[in-house]
Amino acid sequence: MGLTSDGLAMKFTKTNPLQAMRIYFNSHPTKKLKTMFTETSLQEFRSSLRGTLIEPHDTGYEEARKVYNGMISKKPRMIVKCADVADVMRSVNFARESRLLLSVRSGGHNAGGLGICDDGVVIDLSSIKYTCVDPEAGTIVAGGGCTWADIDHATHAFGMATPSGIISSTGVGGLTTGGGLGHLTRKCGLTIDNLLSADVVLADGSFVTASAEKNADLFWAIRGGGGNFGVITAFTFRLHPVKMVYGGPMLYELTEAEAVMKWYRQLIKDAPDELNGFFAFLVVPPGPPFPEHLHMKNMCGIVWAYSGPMEKAEEVFRPIRSFKKPALDLVGPIPHPALQSMFDALFVSGMQWYWKADFVKELSDEAIKKHIEHGSKVPTMHSTMHLYPINGAAGRVGNKDTAWNNRDATWAMVIVGVDPDPANRDKITRWTKEYWEALHPYSTGGAYVNFMMDEGEERIKATYGSNYERLASIKGKYDPENLFRVNQNIKPQKQSKMNEVPA
Numbered sequence: 182m183g184l185t186s187d188g189l190a191m192k193f194t195k196t197n198p199l200q201a202m203r204i205y206f207n208s209h210p211t212k213k214l215k216t217m218f219t220e221t222s223l224q225e226f227r228s229s230l231r232g233t234l235i236e237p238h239d240t241g242y243e244e245a246r247k248v249y250n251g252m253i254s255k256k257p258r259m260i261v262k263c264a265d266v267a268d269v270m271r272s273v274n275f276a277r278e279s280r281l282l283l284s285v286r287s288g289g290h291n292a293g294g295l296g297i298c299d300d301g302v303v304i305d306l307s308s309i310k311y312t313c314v315d316p317e318a319g320t321i322v323a324g325g326g327c328t329w330a331d332i333d334h335a336t337h338a339f340g341m342a343t344p345s346g347i348i349s350s351t352g353v354g355g356l357t358t359g360g361g362l363g364h365l366t367r368k369c370g371l372t373i374d375n376l377l378s379a380d381v382v383l384a385d386g387s388f389v390t391a392s393a394e395k396n397a398d399l400f401w402a403i404r405g406g407g408g409n410f411g412v413i414t415a416f417t418f419r420l421h422p423v424k425m426v427y428g429g430p431m432l433y434e435l436t437e438a439e440a441v442m443k444w445y446r447q448l449i450k451d452a453p454d455e456l457n458g459f460f461a462f463l464v465v466p467p468g469p470p471f472p473e474h475l476h477m478k479n480m481c482g483i484v485w486a487y488s489g490p491m492e493k494a495e496e497v498f499r500p501i502r503s504f505k506k507p508a509l510d511l512v513g514p515i516p517h518p519a520l521q522s523m524f525d526a527l528f529v530s531g532m533q534w535y536w537k538a539d540f541v542k543e544l545s546d547e548a549i550k551k552h553i554e555h556g557s558k559v560p561t562m563h564s565t566m567h568l569y570p571i572n573g574a575a576g577r578v579g580n581k582d583t584a585w586n587n588r589d590a591t592w593a594m595v596i597v598g599v600d601p602d603p604a605n606r607d608k609i610t611r612w613t614k615e616y617w618e619a620l621h622p623y624s625t626g627g628a629y630v631n632f633m634m635d636e637g638e639e640r641i642k643a644t645y646g647s648n649y650e651r652l653a654s655i656k657g658k659y660d661p662e663n664l665f666r667v668n669q670n671i672k673p674q675k676q677s678k679m680n681e682v683p684a
């Protein structure tokens with residue numbers, strides 16, 4: 182039956198009164214998209230699943246629709262807690278056939294709330310959590326719903342690790358498809374530089390593997406192109422022998438900020454790959470291990486992670502410690518997963534979160550002045566500004582080798598307004614925007630997609646730069662109807678007859 186026109190509901194009940202029931206027929210508020218499914222098709226879909234379908238009237242809906250950012254409150258038509266790849270394929274087919282908006286959720290950490298959507302289907306991967314380490318091959322296969330804590334737990338037992346972020350509750354799905362910056366970036370590259378293959382459910386519901394050998398165009402695109410190309414149900418990563426690291430925060434008084442920033446900007450360019458350190462403006466948390474006299478004090482600092490031989494660590498840190506005596510030095514030997522989760526307890530789910538970002542090539546004296554002006558006024562205990570280095574191993578990969586187009590930048594800057602109290606929403610947003618506006622002129626113009634809110638198409642184009650056209654072409658091949666559009670969206674380009682994608 183051709184169920185497409187506006188008069189559909191009437192026609193359906195006339196021709197098939199016993200099936201009756203209801204046809205759900207909505208206009209999506211933003212896209213003016215007609216969505217449609219019947220009670221029967223919904224029931225069929227539900228009973229085809231191994232996992233759980235949660236609707237607004239179900240117990241558990243309120244919990245299931247929550248995401249990490251407490252500012253986001255979206256109300257999906259249904260949330261599918263997928264148990265396996267078959268559930269994901271069925272969910273993709275159901276959403277496409279019903280013309281429902283579709284979002285994909287792994288860890289739910291996306292600050293713009295891109296793991297969830299209003300009125301549509303949420304494919305929730307959080308139950309697909311398996312890990313499998315192959316110590317001989319030095320690889321891990323991780324289900325699309327793993328957090329980085331799951332992956333670090335599995336690999337640490339073998340004395341190995343793969344690079345990820347700095348908060349271990351973040352999902353493997355969003356962090357990886359966006360790029361992946363963290364403590365091991367300078368030594369091992371971005372997370373995507375360690376991705377060997379991915380299992381992907383495409384917009385037509387089919388299942389493919391993407392790697393250097395298979396579907397190489399798709400493999401190129403998912404390494405930085407976000408969730409635009411399909412649902413990744415499993416990731417295979419290369420592992421590195423990293424068990425202990427020598428790391429932690431080193432804090433300085435704000436009066437030292439200018440000298441520290443000027444010293445740091447050169448030091449991180451000359452540093453060995455094993456030494457990672459991101460610069461921060463912050464407020465010292467009021468509890469251990471921080472000494473009482475520093476509690477709630479605005480300060481600056483560097484969070485270090487040295488992943489070379491432990492016996493060399495003290496030597497590497499000698500010039501760092503002799504540059505200036507820090508007000509607090511918590512740097513020392515620490516198991517890798519402990520560093521990875523060091524800030525988890527501070528940054529819990531449900532807080533108000535607003536951030537803005539940019540890529541930065543040079544930290545000029547002028548830019549440092551502006552940083553100090555705004556960074557000294559971090560407005561709440563959880564708010565901060567980070568400069569993540571992306572040189573070292575990450576910087577030696579070519580801009581055209583993956584979709585991630587900013588290898589020649591030195592840092593990814595992110596200004597983060599965070600607070601548990603919704604009453605402070607405006608305060609943290611204002612500080613973030615004012616800080617960003619002051620620093621944006623000193624940036625490359627684009628930003629790390631995983632540090633972006635909803636900032637529009639031009640910003641996405643500025644980020645992907647000369648890779649955008651190729652991404653749009655690959656999107657046109659794998660998702661011509663833009664089913665996967667709840668993300669930093671790349672619009673599909675119409676395919677030529679030969680369905681060719683430029684190399």
Ligand SMILES: Cc1cc2nc3c(=O)[nH]c(=O)nc-3n(C[C@H](O)[C@H](O)[C@H](O)COP(=O)(O)OP(=O)(O)OC[C@H]3O[C@@H](n4cnc5c(N)ncnc54)[C@H](O)[C@@H]3O)c2cc1C
Pocket residue numbers: 249284285286287288289290291292294295296297306325326345346347348350351352353354355356357358359360361362363407408409411412413414528631632667668669
């Ligand atoms: C506290 C905190 C700390 C962070 N620290 C870092 C950091 O150190 N380094 C860093 O690089 N980033 C960091 N981020 C940013 C983080 O990488 C992004 O927010 C990312 O989107 C989160 O991934 P997720 O799977 O948890 O998100 P979700 O909200 O679940 O998903 C976000 C988007 O990712 C896509 N996606 C998710 N899973 C899949 C999948 N399996 N297949 C296809 N697409 C998928 C979808 O398009 C979805 O819209 C941090 C974020 C937070 C909130």
